[in-house]
Amino acid sequence: MAERRLFGRAAARGLARGVVTALATTDTVPDRIPGSPEAERDALVLAVAQAGAELEALQSGSSGAASEMLGFQIALLSDEELTSPALAAIECGRPAPLAWTEAMAAEIAGYAEAEDDYFAARTADLEDIRDRVLALLTPGTGQVAVPGGAVVAAADLPLSRFLAIDWREGGAIVLTGGSPASHVAMLARARGVPMVVGVGGSAAALAGCEVLVDAEAGEVVLEPGEASRAAFAARIGAQAAVVGAHAAFRTRPAATADGVAVSVSLNIADVAELERLDPAICDGIGLVRTELLFHGTGALSDEAAQYGAYRRIAEWADGRPVVIRTLDAGGDKPIPGVTITGESNPFLGVRGIRLSLHHPKLFLVQLRALARAAVHGDVRVMLPMVTVPDELAWARQMLNAALDELAEAGIPARRPRLGMMIEVPAAAIAIEEFDADFFSIGSNDLTQYVTAAARDIGAVAELADPGNPAVLRLIASIARHGREAGVDVSLCGDAAADPAMTDRLLRAGLRSLSVAPSAIGPVKQAIAAVDLHGCAA
Ligand code: PEP
Ligand code: MG
Numbered sequence: 001m002a003e004r005r006l007f008g009r010a011a012a013r014g015l016a017r018g019v020v021t022a023l024a025t026t027d028t029v030p031d032r033i034p035g036s037p038e039a040e041r042d043a044l045v046l047a048v049a050q051a052g053a054e055l056e057a058l059q060s061g062s063s064g065a066a067s068e069m070l071g072f073q074i075a076l077l078s079d080e081e082l083t084s085p086a087l088a089a090i091e092c093g094r095p096a097p098l099a100w101t102e103a104m105a106a107e108i109a110g111y112a113e114a115e116d117d118y119f120a121a122r123t124a125d126l127e128d129i130r131d132r133v134l135a136l137l138t139p140g141t142g143q144v145a146v147p148g149g150a151v152v153a154a155a156d157l158p159l160s161r162f163l164a165i166d167w168r169e170g171g172a173i174v175l176t177g178g179s180p181a182s183h184v185a186m187l188a189r190a191r192g193v194p195m196v197v198g199v200g201g202s203a204a205a206l207a208g209c210e211v212l213v214d215a216e217a218g219e220v221v222l223e224p225g226e227a228s229r230a231a232f233a234a235r236i237g238a239q240a241a242v243v244g245a246h247a248a249f250r251t252r253p254a255a256t257a258d259g260v261a262v263s264v265s266l267n268i269a270d271v272a273e274l275e276r277l278d279p280a281i282c283d284g285i286g287l288v289r290t291e292l293l294f295h296g297t298g299a300l301s302d303e304a305a306q307y308g309a310y311r312r313i314a315e316w317a318d319g320r321p322v323v324i325r326t327l328d329a330g331g332d333k334p335i336p337g338v339t340i341t342g343e344s345n346p347f348l349g350v351r352g353i354r355l356s357l358h359h360p361k362l363f364l365v366q367l368r369a370l371a372r373a374a375v376h377g378d379v380r381v382m383l384p385m386v387t388v389p390d391e392l393a394w395a396r397q398m399l400n401a402a403l404d405e406l407a408e409a410g411i412p413a414r415r416p417r418l419g420m421m422i423e424v425p426a427a428a429i430a431i432e433e434f435d436a437d438f439f440s441i442g443s444n445d446l447t448q449y450v451t452a453a454a455r456d457i458g459a460v461a462e463l464a465d466p467g468n469p470a471v472l473r474l475i476a477s478i479a480r481h482g483r484e485a486g487v488d489v490s491l492c493g494d495a496a497a498d499p500a501m502t503d504r505l506l507r508a509g510l511r512s513l514s515v516a517p518s519a520i521g522p523v524k525q526a527i528a529a530v531d532l533h534g535c536a537a
Contacts, residue, residue: 001223006199009461010218011180014194015236016172017229021146022207023154023161040096041087047096047136052077054132073125077133082107092301093337097137102295104130105164109272146171151211153203157184163295167193172213174220176203181444181455181464183332186494187292190269190516196220198458246521250281254524256506257531264524265321265514267492269293271309274316277517284320286440286514287382287492288313290366291329300327300338300362306369314377321378323419323440323492323514326366326395328352328384332456338362347445347454352385352421353395360398367402374414382440386420389433423493425449428474431481440514441478443493447471466495472508479509490514499526506530 035043052074059070076082085106089099108126131145146152148169154161156178165171173188178197188195194215212221212232221228254262265286268274270293293309294300314322329335330351338359343349356363373379383395396418406413422428423442431439443466448455450471453463465471475491482489490512495501497519505513506527515523 003225003228004222006174006196006201006220006222008174008196008199008218008220009180009458010195010215011175011178011182011185011197012173012188012193012195012215014172014192014213014215015232015239016151016170016194016213016215017232017236018149018151018171018211018213020153020174020206020209020211021144021150022203022205023144023146023152023157035095037091037093040090040094040099043137044083044086044090044096044100044133047100047133048077048083050136051129051132073129076125077129082129088302093335095336097134098336100133100137101130101164108166113272113275151213153206155203156182162187167191172196172215174199174203174206174211174213176201177458179454179456179458179461179464181448181461181494183292183456186444186516187269189494189497190267190273190518192518198461243521246525248521249524249528250521251278252524253283254527256527257529258533260506260511260532262506262527263490263512264520264527265323265490265492265512266520267497267514267516268313271312273517274313279316279318279320281517281520282320283512284378285313285317285322285324286490286512288322288324289328290325291327291333291335300335301365303365303369303372306366307372310369310373310379311376314373314379317377319377321380323380323382323438323490324370324373325382325384325421326353326356326363326370330355347448347456353383353391354385354387356383357391357394363395363398364402364405367399368406368413370416371399371402371406371413372411374416375412379414380417380419380438382438383418383420383436384442385424385445386422386434386436387424387426389435392418392420392434392436419488421492422446422478423449425474428478431478432485436487438488439478439482439490441475441489441491441493441510443471443475443491443495446474446493447495450474466493466498466501467504472504475505475510476508483509488512497523499523502526503530506532 055070055074086099086103089103090096111126146165148166149171151172151174153174155176157173162184171193173193173195175197176199180197185195194213196213196215196218199220209222212224212228254264263283265284266282267287268285269289310324330339330349331347339355340350350358370379370381386392399418403413403415417437419438420436421442422439423445427434428446444455447464447466451463451468453460455464479489491505491510492514496513497515499522502523
C-alpha cells in the first residue's frame, strides 16, 4: 500500500511508531447513567457468577497448563476481595461496567508491578477476567483489547478508556477529533504518550495500518516507505539525545540565566506516578488532581482511603509543600452519580467548588482526610473554580468543622493552608477580594473562559491560546497582586509545562510553576535560557 499522510495537531509531544488498534465510537465502557446501586450491584454479582460458570465449563474440557490457568481465574473470580472495590464504587453511584473496569485496572496495575515474576505474569489472566465479566455486563459492546505499544486510533478517547489502557510498553494516540486542551490530552502529556488530534476521517479506516506518529509536527504517516522509516528512526535517535540533555536539568534547582530562582513543582494525577520519581527533581507538589486520583475507585466517600493516599504523597515529598486540590469533577470530568447530567454547557455548570457545595458530606470527608494527612507533611488544600469570595468563606467554615470533629474524636490532625485556583476570570480580575492563603493559576480553564473557546472543542483550539495578551495580562496582574500582598502565586495549568511559554510567564512576574513529571527537564532547561535582567518581580 502506498504511503499516505494525515495532518492534525500535536496534543502530547513525542514520536512513536506502531500498528493501529482502532476503537469504534461505541468502544468505550458505556458511561451510562447508573441504575439504583442495588440494581448495579446485582448486575455485577450476576455477571461475575456467570463468568465463573463459563470458566468452570471451559475447565472441565481442558487439561494441563490450560486447566491450571482456568483454575487460577476461577479462584480469583470467587475471591470477594476482587469484587469489593467495584462494589464500593457502585455504592457511590458508579454504573457497574465502569466500576468493574476501573477497579480491575487498579488490580491489574498492582499485579503488573509485583516484584514476584509469578504474579507479574498473571496480569493477562486478570485482563481475561475483566473482559469476560464486562462482555456479560454490556452485551454487544465488548471492548477491543489494546495490545501493549499499539497506536490507538479513535474519534475521541474518554478519560476512563485512556486510564484503562496499559501504556507501559509505549504506544501513541491518533484522534480523528479531540482537542489538545482536553483532560485526556493533559494525561497523555503527563504519561508521555505521544498524541495527535484532529486528523479527520474515520478511525476505523486506520485499523491494522503501520504508522509513524509525529506528535511534534502533528503528522501521521500511514504505511511508510523505506525513506520515511529511515528518517523517522534517525529522529527518534536524535530525540533520545535531547531527552538526555533534559535529564541533566532534572535534579538541579531551576534558575534563569541571570540567576533568578524559580520554583518548579509537580502536577500528579496518580500516587503510583511518584514511585518512579526522585523528590529531588522538584520543589514540591503543586497540584494533585484528586478527581483523577480516585477515578472510579469509590474512595471519594472513604476517608481512610483518601487519608492513606494523601499521606503517601506527603511522605514522598519529604517536607516539601504538597498542594492537594479538592474534587474538581464536572466539565469534561464527569463522575456518574455525583456530577449533574444533561447540563447544556458543563464547563459553565456545576463543577469544582460548586459541586462540593452540592455535596457537602463528600467535601467534609475530603477535608477531614486532608487535615489528617497534614500531620505528615506540609499539606495545603486548594479549591478549584472559585468564582466569588463566599465560596472560599464557606470552604473555610467546612474546614473548621472538619477540624472540630477530628479534635473531638481525638484523631490527630493539623490545619492545612487553604488556597484557591485562579481559573475563573471573575476571580482573576477581582483577586484582591479573595483572602486565600495562596493562589495557583489554572491557565487551562482561565484561557478557555477568557477566550470563550472550549478546551474540548478542537475547532477552536487555535483560539484557546494561553499566550493571548488578555490571558497574559491577567497572569501579570495576579502575580503583581501576590507580590504586593505577600501571598504565594504559582501557575499549574499546562502553559507552565510548555517551554515555548516559559519566557512569557516569567516576564509576567511568575516565579513558581507546576508541571507534569515529564516536563520537569524541558521546563528547567527553558528557564535556564531566560534572561530577566531588569525585569521586575
Ligand atoms: C487548569 O484549569 O489550568 C487546571 C490546572 O485545572 P484542570 O486542568 O484540572 O482543569
Ligand atoms: Mg481547571
